[in-house]
Amino acid sequence: MKKLFDRVFDGADEMYSIAEKALCDAVEELGGDAPLAMPNTAYYLANFLSYTTRKVTTIGELKEAFEEAKQWNIHDQNMGAVFKTGFGVFMAAEAIEACKYAKGPDPYEGKYHGHLSDAEVRELGVPLVTNDIPGFVVVYGKAPSDDEAVDIIKGYQTRGIFVFLLGEIIEQARRKELNMGFPVRVVAVGPDIWQVAHIISFVNRAAMIFGAVQPGDRWALDDYTFWRIHAFVNVYEPVSDIVVSCGAGAIAMGFPVVTDDEKDMWPVPKSILIQKDTQAFIETSLEARDIKLKITNVDIPVAFASAFEGEIVRKADTRVDFDGARFPSFELVRTLEAHEIEDHSTELFGPDIDDMPEGESLGIAMIAEVAGKNMQTDFEPVFERNFHYFINCAEGVMHTGQRDIIRLRVSKAAFDAGFRLKHLGEILYAKIMSEYDTVVDKCQVKIYTNQDELPALKAMANEVYDKRDERLLSLTDESVDVFYNCILCQSFSPSHVCIVTPERLGLCGAVSWLDAKATNQLNPQGPCQIVTRDRPLDPEIGIWEDVNENVVASSHGNLESVSLYSIMVDPMTSCGCFECICGIEPYSNGVVIVNREHFGITPLGMTFPEMASMTGGGVQTPGFMGHGKHFIASKKFMKAEGGSARIVWMPKALKDMVRSKLDATAKELYGIEGFTDMIGDETVAEDPDALMEFLTGKEHPALGMDPMF
């Protein structure tokens, strides 16, 4: 078997000798002083310019440049030499083509596109840079049949991929009368392999125009083509040595080559892929070049817009009612391996709406399975919680709840318009793929309506939910590497910043550490940024030098220091959206917590709104602090001042809400059973005297603690 490197070198020699001959003929026919220019470009011969910095304007100069290019044809058995040879081949190919253009600006007389003008480079370059065109393919050779030639071209077209054609496939497409041209994103470049020079010229000019790559800067060029130009190559068998030599150049730029030719072909991961099934070229290629297609519309028979989010489907209008309260139902996101997922498939296990009696109540399960190189299981609940918003946007479909307490109704009108259960899959697929495209590469949806199967499936889902809850419990401030900030509220509270940790969620109650982490990864420029905490100043009170630096920057200089675990020393500020306010109660040495829903007075002599006026707006008020409900039972709650044992009063409703977790925390920290019952509420006291009497009777631990100030 002939070695791959030798094939490259033999092919290169072939290209150079064709170029040599073309050049000699041109000198003989036109003379060395004859001007030479590609039409409508300010970049001379762009390949020569980009690789050697030479600005070729005459045949004589091309001859000189070609002599230099010969030094790129190095027959050394190493990768560097092979790649350099590949670039040399593109110069040789450009020399061949330039000789044709020396004789006239349109050597192909409209039959082939040939050279691309600078205007075309800009027109195609912009959408490539912005990813509106996800990439381009160069297809060379002869497809197994004319029909298959059309299929592959149209396949790329429908995926928005720009297509350059070289060789016999052009004739195949013409026989099938396929519409080609720049506007339809299919360009018949030329009949021979050396017209590849025009495509490479496009790439080099794009790098110079859009990447500000300087001629001669190979490192910058390689970097730009690899990261910014999402191109790849498809070659049909037989693949000759000269084509292999061009492939070396393509691979050097980061463009993988997919072929069905096995003879003397050496697969190289991510670079040379042998795919015997030519009909699978598209999928293999997109995966090899990491190209993700944009999903822009949700293909369902009813309207889809946030205007329908709050729409209620009444019982009388309901075609089918899936009721998680009465029948086993759930929704779930699971992470799988990429090969386990058939992208964009929706499978229905069980009857569709047509086979359900009108107005019937049943159970349903919806499982979205996703895969992605950057996917993490921590994102699953984040996606899952958004099912509610996704599904509700469909007209005539109502969704409430989450996990295994969902309710889903489809109206008669939606059913009559053609809405079926597979469209739920369509909604979930389109939304997950568009909203989370930074982490999800593939997605499939499974919907279960077989009522016999649901109980077992639900048990499986419950195991997943339990594992997630355990994971949440196991997360502590010490067990993670970084915290996150959240500046979502700065639009109305410009100097406030939340530092979100596993044990201290955002004061609004809506942003946990996991949420902040997901927000950051999904939108790296978004409102949640990583906050390192590597340089402790006082970990007991929760002060880190690097956290403070972040607070200074993200509060635009308004705050200098924030403690995470103290209400007295530089307490964290509040925007105004806090679920609860905690304030010191001087007589008992403790604190009072009041939640937003409580309208009555507190033993501090203030109501929630009165306390809020002292707490919001991004100001540090020692002794007052806004926080989320879940923070109350955290072991980090006011840790610096002794923790939750300081809590002396809460509204009864709030006590009931946090009781089980707070009792557990107090038992673990202080060995106290039933701590929540030692805390006063509006039914026992709304003034300090009555509260003190109650606390003394209960022997509340705060009474014996050190003064807070």
Added chain:
Amino acid sequence: MGYKKEPQVFKAKIGEVVIGAGDAAVTIGGENVWSFYSFDAPIEHKPATGIEFSDKGPDRSLPELAAFYEGAESVADIAARACTAPGADFVSLILESADPNGDNIPSEDAAAIAKEAAEAATAGGKPLVIQTTGNTDKDGELIPKIAEAAQGHNVLILAAKEENYKGIAVAAVTAYGQKIGAESAVDINLAKQLNVLIAQMGIAPGSCVMQLGNAAAGYGFEYLASTIERVKLAALTQNDDTLQMPVIIPIGSDAWAVKESLVSEEDFPEWGPREERGIEMEISTAVAALAAGANAVILRHPAAVKTVSGMVDQLM
């Protein structure tokens, strides 16, 4: 004890953006002190005042404005006349007829109008700032076409938003070498985010200005003023390079759309002539925006332009 003057000069500075080609070029930004604090350190480029006109022509019901543009009918003539306005550092075309809620002329036609205006402006020795429709979809399609049509004139095009910045930034700046404005809605964090996103497209800092919002004095203007101040504060005191682009604030459209500038003298005789009121709305809004830190303002009426640029000259 004698008074000792401590100049408040920052280590950070606002970036410079050059608009216009050849003799028409004007630089905005570049200062390292608070606005107009030229006693702390020299301010090399004074805040610029521009005069705007619609492609549908000036409001000829205003006698003084009509007199200024008398005889100027085509966009080129109007642009040329605007270049002669005393005190105007640049001129600005509003592509009103491209608005999808109005005439909705095709992008190609609007680009041709922009080209006409750009040629007239460069010939008149003034840079051109082009204000597009504000409609996300239309601007996304229109701005690349304008950028192509106005090649060589180094125009500033307003504006790219978070929804359409990619295509606009890459086409206008990278492909055709124009300047763009990054428009956000009165929020320092959104402004910062958009600047970061635009920079990630490989757009050099000297190619982008910020349009932080618009409002007329008395109509929510304090939000805008406070946003401009906070942006400058972050840029200068914290050396936040994602907020160091110069700030441009279009004033005309808002100042002429509030009650004070709209109601007729017949209905409110005690308020006096409508034209005078509009001019005063423009002046008071522009002066406040400049005091807050704007590097450029765009006004509609030549009398307002003259007054505001006169104030700038006297303060520098």
